[in-house]
Amino acid sequence: MTTHDERFTAIRKNFAGTARGPYLDVAVRGLMSRASRAALDRHLDDLQEGTVDKSALFKEVETTRGLLAKLIGAAPKDVAYTRNVTDGIATFAASIDWRSGDSIVLCEAIEHPANVLPWYGIARKFGVAVRNVPQTNGTIEIPRIVEAMGNSCRVVAISSVSFAPGFRFPVAELAAECRKRGVMVCVDAAQSIGIIKTDVAEWDVDAISVSTQKGLMTMYGAGFLYVRPELSENMNPIFLSRYSIANEGHEASLGDPARLALAEGARRFDVGNPNFPAVVAVTPALELLLELDPRAVEDYVLSLAAHFAERMLAIGLPVYGGRPGPHSSHIVTVGAALGQAHDAARDLEMSKLYEHLVAAGVRLSIRRDLLRFSFHIYNNRDDVDEVVRLCEGWLRARGKVKAA
Ligand SMILES: Cc1ncc(COP(=O)(O)O)c(C=O)c1O
Numbered sequence: 001m002t003t004h005d006e007r008f009t010a011i012r013k014n015f016a017g018t019a020r021g022p023y024l025d026v027a028v029r030g031l032m033s034r035a036s037r038a039a040l041d042r043h044l045d046d047l048q049e050g051t052v053d054k055s056a057l058f059k060e061v062e063t064t065r066g067l068l069a070k071l072i073g074a075a076p077k078d079v080a081y082t083r084n085v086t087d088g089i090a091t092f093a094a095s096i097d098w099r100s101g102d103s104i105v106l107c108e109a110i111e112h113p114a115n116v117l118p119w120y121g122i123a124r125k126f127g128v129a130v131r132n133v134p135q136t137n138g139t140i141e142i143p144r145i146v147e148a149m150g151n152s153c154r155v156v157a158i159s160s161v162s163f164a165p166g167f168r169f170p171v172a173e174l175a176a177e178c179r180k181r182g183v184m185v186c187v188d189a190a191q192s193i194g195i196i197k198t199d200v201a202e203w204d205v206d207a208i209s210v211s212t213q214k215g216l217m218t219m220y221g222a223g224f225l226y227v228r229p230e231l232s233e234n235m236n237p238i239f240l241s242r243y244s245i246a247n248e249g250h251e252a253s254l255g256d257p258a259r260l261a262l263a264e265g266a267r268r269f270d271v272g273n274p275n276f277p278a279v280v281a282v283t284p285a286l287e288l289l290l291e292l293d294p295r296a297v298e299d300y301v302l303s304l305a306a307h308f309a310e311r312m313l314a315i316g317l318p319v320y321g322g323r324p325g326p327h328s329s330h331i332v333t334v335g336a337a338l339g340q341a342h343d344a345a346r347d348l349e350m351s352k353l354y355e356h357l358v359a360a361g362v363r364l365s366i367r368r369d370l371l372r373f374s375f376h377i378y379n380n381r382d383d384v385d386e387v388v389r390l391c392e393g394w395l396r397a398r399g400k401v402k403a404a
Contacts (some may be wrong), residue, residue: 002036005300007292008292008377008380010280010382011033011292011377012033012379012380014033014034014288015031015032015033015034015378015380016034016377017031017032018031018379018383020185020361020363021360021361021362021363021386022361022362022363022379022383022386022387023363023378023379023383024362024363024364024373024374024375024379024387025314025363025364025365026195026214026215026217026330026374026375026376027163027166027191027214027331027365027367027372027373027374028365028374029213029214029220030194030213030214030215030216030217030218030319030328030376031217031378032217032218032219032281032374033217033284033285033288033378034287035284036217036218036281036282036284036285037281037282038284039280039281039283039284040277040280040281041275042276042280043238043280044277044280046315048181051169054160057276057279057280060279060280061081061274061276061279061281062076063280064279064283064286065079065224065289066082066280067079067283067286067287068071068224068286069226070228070290071193071194071198071286071289071290071393072193072199072200072208072292073198073200073202074200074220074226075119075229075265075276076266076337077206077226077229077263077265077266077267078227078228078232078265078266079225079266080207080224080225080226080227080266080267080268080269081088081223081224081225081231081270081274081275081279082211082222082223082224082225082269083221083223083224083275084114084211084220084222084223085112085114085115085119085188085190085210085211085223086113086114086207086219087209087223087225088207088209088210088211088223088224088225088369089114089115089118089119089157089186089188089207089209090118090121090189090208091225091237091238091239091269092206092207092225092227092269093109093118093119093122093155094122094125094238095123095184095223095235095236095237095269096154096155096184096235097236098122098126098127098128098154098234098279099154100127100128100201101128101152102126102128102129102152102153102154102155102262103128103129103130103152103153103154104119104122104128104129104130104131104151104154104156104157105130105131105133105145105153105155105156105157105359106119106131106132106133106156106157106158107131107132107133107134107135107140107145107150107158108132108158108341109135110135110140110162111137111157111158111159111162111188112141112159112162112163112188112190114188114190115157115158115159115188116157118168119155119157119198122182128154128396129152130149131148131149131153131192132383132393133148135338137319137338138165138167138321138338139167139169140158140160140169140184140350142173142174142177144172145158145174145177146177146181149178149181149183153181153183154160154184155181155183155184155185155186155206156174156178156183156184156185156186156188156190156387157186157188157191158174158185158187159173159187159188159189159191160187160188160189160191160196160198160357161189161191161196161202161329161330161331162191163190163367164321164331164333164367164368164370164372165193165207165320165321165331165333165338165368165370165376166321166322166324166329166330166331166332166333166339166372166374167327167329168192168196168327168328168329169177169347170326171185171203172202172203172204173203175203175205176203176204179204182209182230184206184209185205185206185207185227186205186206186207186209186346187203187205187209188208188209189209189210190210190211190214191214191215191329191331192215192329193210193211193214193215193216193341194215194216194217194285194297194302194330194376195214195215195288195297195298195329195330195355195375195376196298196302197294197295197297197298198294200228202228204289205228205251206228206231206374207225207226207227207228208225208226209223209224209225209226210223211223212225212281213294215281216282216285216286216289216375217285218278218281218282218285219275219277219278219281219282220278221275221278222274222275222279225269226266226267227265227266227269229265229266232265232268232356233264233265234267234271235268235270237262237268239269239271240260241270241271241272242267242272243263243266243267243270243271243272244262244263244267244268244270244271245260245261245262246260246261246263246264247262247263248263249262260387263354268374269356270302276327283291288377289377293375297377300337300377301330301375301376301377301379302328302329302330304330304375304379304380304381304384305322305328305329305330305331305332305373305374305375306322306324306328307381307384308322308332308373308384309322309323309324309328310324310389311384311388312334312388312391313334315392315401316387316393316395316400316401317334317391317395318334318335318336319332319333319334320333320334320335320336320337320338320370321333321370322373324352327363330374330375331373331374331375332372332373332374333367333370333371333372333373334349334350334353334370334371334373335347335350335369335370335371336350337369338368339369339370340369346369347369350370350371351366352394353371353391354366354371354392356390356394357371357387357390357391360365360390361400362386362387373387
């Protein structure tokens, strides 16, 4: 075992949920560490005992903003707090100076509703159009996106990794095409944040929206929005709040509302008090990811997922997403075809395999008719061995084991 692997073995102990059997479901939500739980407990104690120190909380809000910014290679001022991915996308979208005739390009067949409905909301409110790009075998092809852009496109909305089939999208390549045409790119990075290294300089996109419950391994109801500084400096936030203005005084002091200056960068998108419990819980998670190093996290998790995909293929299961190649990510999906069903597969055999795994204590999900296994830093080869063993047993019971 390398020192690198030993490091990951050591941190597994901090995730109590790993002791209950393979947890392969970060694509729904990540396991919370003991450190995040302890931070949250301390905050709840303060609320119960009346010992909350608001200025200490505000300091932590800034520390955490800085940690998230560091994780994606951005400046802290270019990151805002949000409620979730949808909120970040909707906030960005509603703060754009829409002109009549504008359009938005996205792929409804692949994108999560969090990255479809806010754009339809904008279309209804501002009279702009949403142009839909078809999917091709679970992927979205850049030439199809470019074709759909025409001359009216202002924004392309894309996810860095799709929730199903879990394919990784070449964000930087799309951004380069869009930049040439003066089109903005807004990324739903819900599935990749905290797992696949994100570098805003490399992606060169206009906005990135993430939430804290998946790869950041903490709570629902909080997220972050990055906006490219050259863009945010000229944006009028849809919500103006006491945290979105450049205010040196107490949070309740308003100054002269007629002469307000907006806060720098994406901070102008901050709205009211943030979700403090989520902020304190996510701090240790961000510290851990940074300490492990985002590139090492990506390498470890992706190689585990690739090993799992190879083993599942070797026993004869239909691996849809996660086969070695440019699209592979930390998500491995199993099933013959991409469909629409959530939490159940139309393919009865796959449904039975799902039930077999759940009964044996495996945590996984079904999205778009596919069994979805997703990996993070607390997973290891024991998880892979256990799930492959269970799948093999199930295949054997059906007389379907592939000859070696
Ligand atoms: C691609 C993607 N985007 C967004 C979300 C969640 O959006 P929100 O944080 O707004 O609930 C999910 C999963 O829940 C997702 O898989």
